[in-house]
Amino acid sequence: MPMKHAAWSLAHWSASFLARTPVMIRSARQCVPRCAISLKTEVTTSAYLIFVVHSAHDKALLQKYRDEAIPVVKSQGVKFFAGPVISAALENGPVDSSVVLEFPTVEDAQAWYKSPEYAPLKAMRQAAATSTTFIVESWPEGL
Numbered sequence: 001m002p003m004k005h006a007a008w009s010l011a012h013w014s015a016s017f018l019a020r021t022p023v024m025i026r027s028a029r030q031c032v033p034r035c036a037i038s039l040k041t042e043v044t045t046s047a048y049l050i051f052v053v054h055s056a057h058d059k060a061l062l063q064k065y066r067d068e069a070i071p072v073v074k075s076q077g078v079k080f081f082a083g084p085v086i087s088a089a090l091e092n093g094p095v096d097s098s099v100v101l102e103f104p105t106v107e108d109a110q111a112w113y114k115s116p117e118y119a120p121l122k123a124m125r126q127a128a129a130t131s132t133t134f135i136v137e138s139w140p141e142g143l
Contacts, residue, residue, distance in 0.1 A: 046138045047106040048081060049113060053096040053131045061128035062096075069121050078103060078112060096129065109135045 056062045066084070073080065083099035103109040112118060113133070125131060 045105075045140055047103045047109040048136045048138065049101045049103060049109045049133070050136060051083075051099045051101075051125075051131060051133050053098065053125075053129045055094075056096050056129045058128045061124060065121060065124040065128055068124070069118075072117055072121060073101060076112060076115075076117070106135055106137050 053062070079102040081100040081102040084097040086095050086098055089095045101109070101112075103112065113122070113135075
């Protein structure tokens with residue numbers, strides 16, 4: 001007799017649990033996409049500060065800029081991602097050089113670019129060459 005009662009309790013509990021459980025949890029096919037989205041709590045991306053030197057007006061000053069900028073970049077924990085040698089300029093004419101610096105966030109890249117440590121170097125680069133500077137944020141992982 002106790003066995004019958006135990007089996008009934010388990011069956012009753014299971015039926016009661018399933019009745020209270022949302023359909024998406026009971027159906028693995030429906031649950032997987034919804035659960036995957038809800039479990040991802042934070043999307044992380046990097047930011048890349050890109051310098052493209054189109055033409056150098058003063059090659060000696062540009063070299064001085066490079067010599068002085070490298071220690072400033074390294075001292076602030078910024079990662080050199082690519083450059084300065086151009087493998088191939090595919091559009092809009094020749095490019096003298098290009099450098100890509102990696103930062104944890106767009107805000108970090110902007111703060112470094114506007115920092116007092118980089119300000120005199122920025123002026124030196126702008127006097128030495130025609131260049132374009134911009135920030136690109138990476139795609140979130142999984143896209």
